[in-house]
Amino acid sequence: MEKFWTALWQHHSGKLLGGGLGCLIGVFVILFGFFNTLFVMTCTILGYVVGKRIDERETIVEIIEKLLPPGYRR
Known part of the structure; x- marks a missing residue:
């Protein structure tokens, strides 16, 4: 089996x-409804992405800079 x-x-x-x-x-x-489920899924995906990047030894500032459009970078 x-x-x-x-x-x-x-x-x-x-x-x-x-x-x-x-x-x-x-x-x-x-x-829970569509929008509550969508909110939880979005938070879960963002948490996964941030956690994966941290595992890859990126700092929070580097992660945020990659997510923002080029005009907002330092």
Whole structure:
């Protein structure tokens, strides 16, 4: 039985994750509303991006400078 789950994950991991994430987002929209769900998703994505950049040893100032348009940079 373990081989079945391993093979299923190896060949269909994207479909499984996408389906699960879509189902979870659908439940959140039903429970909390569209805009509240959108706000939480936006905060989650921003947190991920900032955390990833920090893991790559970038400072907060460097991250903000990359996000701002060129005219706002020092």
